[in-house]
Amino acid sequence: MQLTINDEKREVSAATLAGLLVELDYQGDWLATARNGEIVPRDLRSECRLHEGDRIEILSPMQGG
């Protein structure tokens, strides 16, 4: 299925957001995730089923003012 991940179109096979992070090699406990503009808390990633065309954002702590 095709998803847009951090503004990049990707073909992926994972069924859930938790699976997607593993498939794409996102590791660490410092990530925050959103699907279609809504936060998906860490605890709900394994229940978050992905659908064709979903827009996923995977964010982490960065420098800021």
Add this chain to the structure above:
Amino acid sequence: MLELYGKTLSSRLLLGTAQYPSPAIMAEAIRASRTEIVTVSLRRETAGAGSGGGFWSLIRSLNVNVLPNTAGCHSVKEAVTTARMARELFATNWIKLEVIGNPDTLQPDVFGLVEAARILSDEGFEVFPYTTDDLIVAERLLEAGCRVLMPWCAPIGSARGPSNLDALRSLRGYFPDTPLIVDAGLGRPSHAAIVMELGYDAVLLNTAVAKAGDPVRMASAFADAVDAGHAAHEAGLLEPRDMAVPSTPIFGKAVLT
């Protein structure tokens, strides 16, 4: 002592973590500034890179409070979702709320700001709103649940310093009990001293320190200026006078003509 949402702080300087020449210089500048609060952001992570993890562990090693921002958000929805993500990631209810209205001036969209502040305050966030120096907006933000205000004094990164002292004075006068932090536009330590002399509770800096020739020394210079300005305000400043007033006593002066 400064109190922000129940947290007592001895430093009156908040420092941003962006634009330093290197992470090591950033860490050294944070130490030199004596700050207890640094601002951070949330940005897209690259698969397998772990770049956010390295930055995050460096920040944690510095033993400072973290104030995540919603920098770059142009809509209420974007800012609210970013705040929710930041709360989960940084494990804090604090959020520096930015809803930007204009890409050139980075002027806050104050209407969106008030709306987002209300949503987030209702969800238990402790909102630090990046706002203008407008009194009515400040009032609306307090009504929305904010207990700290962060007016700009000039556009972000402009280094122009306080461009409307009357407005800053009015804000201070109208809201004597609300912590007021000048966020954005300060370029040099004397600017920080000026707003602290007006009775502002703290300043938030980033570019002026990070882009200085020597960010570490500049961080220390700002810390001194903030302390000096605050002490001067507490000590009671002399008001300007129209005429000269001799400082040496007239009484007892010899007549030598």
